[in-house]
Amino acid sequence: MEKRLLSIIVDLIVCILLTFILAYASFWVIGIPYTFFILLFLKDIVNGQSIGKRLMKIRVLKKDGSKPSPRILVLRNLTLFIWFVDAYLYFSKGERLGDILFKTTVCDVSADVSSALAEAPASTTTSFF
Secondary structure, three states: HHHHHHHHHHHHHHHHHHHHHHHHOOOHHHHHHHHHHHHHHHOOOOOOOHHHHHHHHHEEEOOOOOOOOHHHHHHHHHHHHHHHHHHHHHHOOOOOHHHHHHHHHEEOOOOOOOHHHHOOOOOOOOOOO
């Protein structure tokens, strides 16, 4: 869980820095919040890894061990809008609302996928997608 928390912090820092760099380069101050949210929602789109996840050697997988589609990755990050629910679930159950709804988990890349999935929190919620 520590790796995942550190990756979230790295991702937020990267999103903030990129947002201000893009805003400064284009003098597009009104678009700062929009740019930030776009970067935040698309952060896991490449191979289920954001910059923070790549540094921590973790990635998003479906609970059956398959690679989630880009659509699932974006939809799972939309739950960040209700961050207080995400934070509660993360600290109480070890998984975010997006993980529960879309049957995903964050696994250690250096570990065997089957052993990493066995250690992932089990969810009894029905998948929407």
